[in-house]
Amino acid sequence: MSSPEIPKSHPRYESLLTRHRIEAGVDRGITSKQGLIAQGRGEAFDYLLGEETIDSAEEAERVAAAHLLRADHPVLSVNGNVAALTPREIVELAEATGSDIEVNLFNRTEGRIERIVEHLREHGASDIKGKTADGRIPGLDHERAKVDADGIGAADVVLVPLEDGDRAEALASMGKTELVIDLNPMSRSAQSAAVPIVDNLIRAIPNMTEHARSLADADGDELDSIVDSFDPKTALSDAERRIREE
């Protein structure tokens, strides 16, 4: 999934790499049509953000890492776009934080679950959840509600990058601490998160891993104080201001 044909010095490297990975995801049957449209929406918001990790997002990424580290049962939810864009990066984050990985799709088909699991395995993941689907998120219709009972079903902290609004709200209503990566700070997903991260996935996931590694030796009090210092409303309004300003 690397792209030898795109030189790292290219001014549009990140954007071209993203495009390359998402299209390869379609060709492999990992990314859906809805996923491509969602990618475009993200691109537009990232363009308005200046295509950089703003300070409040960097802080949110550190807070999210602290949440994962102090959780009893942290789970990273992976959909088609996440698997296509950051397969190795999500495996590294799981390792750095002791999190489980669960493949969980808005448009669920067993074939697509299978292909995503295989894709993550090729990038170093083992013991990937999401195929059992023996748990349900209350308040969602049947297919949308499916989770693994011992995965997202049992999680106290869940990272849901690029999640649909209905599902993000339903997960938050279950009392789970929800960490959301979403480039639109006005989205319901971002609004319902305990920690909204308004940043490009391709920058956010490696940043979270770096923070988790720096915090590996932090004690419970230090993690608590990082988590307690965070205000989601301030982070969201900062991101919206950055998007709106010229």
Place this chain on the structure above:
Amino acid sequence: MSSPEIPKSHPRYESLLTRHRIEAGVDRGITSKQGLIAQGRGEAFDYLLGEETIDSAEEAERVAAAHLLRADHPVLSVNGNVAALTPREIVELAEATGSDIEVNLFNRTEGRIERIVEHLREHGASDIKGKTADGRIPGLDHERAKVDADGIGAADVVLVPLEDGDRAEALASMGKTELVIDLNPMSRSAQSAAVPIVDNLIRAIPNMTEHARSLADADGDELDSIVDSFDPKTALSDAERRIREE
């Protein structure tokens, strides 16, 4: 291509219809992967615009209609997204303004040209240009440069909805009067247009047709005065203000 399953009273009717048409376009081999991503970018900007035709866009649509009516050789350039989203609407605009239709693709393949021509024929078009490709736009590489010599090549006024920035700039450099529909007022396409229309295609094309019908009996002086009154910079800064404001 109509959608009997989406009731017109649905609060998200326009958005759902758009989504339905663009996905059907993919299934028919009309819309490309790049087209789906572009669709998502447009959705994000439309969301920030309030998903309505702002006054300055309505004015630009009237001015664009006047340009087409007074042109010697007006051409409507149609790509995969335009064909998927507004096939009948583009045929009606061509009829109302005496314009030619040319299928012209950023990622040109003869198969896709063929399918788009067929799709437009099913929606009432006849004599569609774009298959000859015997003309070239100077300053673009081979495949990107292709146009019909007696279509866009000979046009004095060209409507390029949803066009790539390089191509929009190259067409403007040829001295053609360029009418651009683009939801991002900061894009190079919008910036290089004589008439930038910052509006959703699905609203813009029928509006232009309505204006063209109202202006059908206008004389040359009236059309000239409508065209001369327009300032693209003012229209762009108004649209950007609307996108940035909360």
